[in-house]
Amino acid sequence: MIPYNKYYIPKFNIESLIYSNYIKYDQLKDWIIMKFKDSPEANCTHINFFIDVYSMIRGFYRRQDFHINDGQEYTLASGIINMAAHYREYFRSRHNTKADIYIVSSFNMNKYLTSIHPSYRSVVTANDEITDYIAENMKVLDSLVPYLPGMYFKHYDHNITGAAILDIIRYNESHGNKDPNIILSKDFVVSQIVCNPISRTMVLRPYKNYKKTYEGTESVDLSYLVEHGDLMVRYGVDCMKGTKVSEEIIEKRLDKINALSPELLSVLMAITKSSEYGYGSELLFPAAINILYKLIVEDKLALNQYNTNINDLMTLISMNTTKQVDPHELIKRFRTLDLMYQYNNMVSMNLERYQFVDDLYNPDMVKMINEKFFKECPLDLNVL
Secondary structure, three states: OOOOOOOOOOOOOOHHHOOOOOOOOOOHHHHHHHOOOOOOOOOEEEEEEEEHHHHHHHHHHHOOOOOOOOOOOHHHHHHHHEEEEHHHHHHHHHHOOEEEEEEEEEOOOOOOHHHHOOOOOOOHHHOOOHHHHHHHHHHHHHHHHHOOOOEEEEEOOOOOHHHHHHHHHEEEEEEOOOOEEEEEOOOHHHHHHHHHHOOOEEEOOEEEEEEEEEOOOEEEEEEEEEEEHHHHHHHHHOOOOOOOOHHHHHHHHHHHHHOOOOHHHHHHHHHOOOOHHEEOOOOOHHHHHHHHHHHHOOOOOOOOOOOOOOHHHHHHHHHHHOOOHHHHHHHHHHHHHHHHHHHHEEEEHHOOOOOOOOOOOHHHHHHHHHHOOOOOOOHHHOOO
16 A cells, blocks of 8 residues: 555545535544533534535635536535535434534625735635636525525625624524534634534534545545534644644643633634635744743733733733734734624624525425536435
8 A cells, every 4th residue: 555645635526625525424423422412402403504615615726727527517516415415314314303504605705804904815816717616606506505495505795604604693593593503614713603602513624634545545534523622722733733743742732722712713823824814924833822821821811702902912922922023913813813803893884694584495496406407416305
């Protein structure tokens, strides 16, 4: 067998990129049982399941070999619907639980965030061919999803996905729906939603690595489920992948990051590297952990989410490093990466707020759309 190579990237395959968001039922069951054990939601019969489309499509823009073959024009749309069917069937067959599915789409375009920091970026500017392909598939989803049972789709032109999902969760809560929320997303900005204080919310982070063997390509599933209590450690592990230091040093760093409040995630992201959003490192990750640990744990800086002035905190961070760091730069980066800041901006501007839509389930309409668009990539309608 060819040795494992963490840098190996298989040839572009749109189905593989979509299916990398699938997680096997047995693996899911172990996580779900562990996370819900002895909790008030252990015997719930209904959940809200969210699919973050942006965290799926941004992987398309990283590929120089992106191409669409004949018959694949709507593979993305069918892949998302079949993914929803995959997870709905999991909860139904393994837990006897109904899952309402929310498919939330955006290109993370927000002119306000760009005005805060010109370096803030969305992948949408990278390739018009990819963007046009995705936009066409979103139009098909917009036409189809309202006619599927217990399934909802919304594309946001001016908002980021995380704020949009939080808006839906808060809308549901205000209307009596406090059932658990599980969000399928690879984006740590979205993962900040687990700090939502009312209902139990977790993020399912699909992550596949690949190794090349004599038989072809083999995927290694490194996915996991993250909740409030392990958010910071999960982020730390993700940031330290491939770090060439001893296990003892890694453990010490993880102990320090675990002592920090999950509400500090956006601060940590702002002062380190967030390449997905166009930001290089202001501080190296180990230095950032040490500074936050000193301020919050050792010096016992009083910190309560949004009761602490972010300007003061960033000034303190800049004062506790030998590197010259502009606190105003950190503040601007924080505002573009902090989910609550983005959500509050969405609310104050009343920008594309969520409103409940009736379930228009219509099997005849679904059949007609399926035959028109999905002959080459059929929908798994039996489990929808």
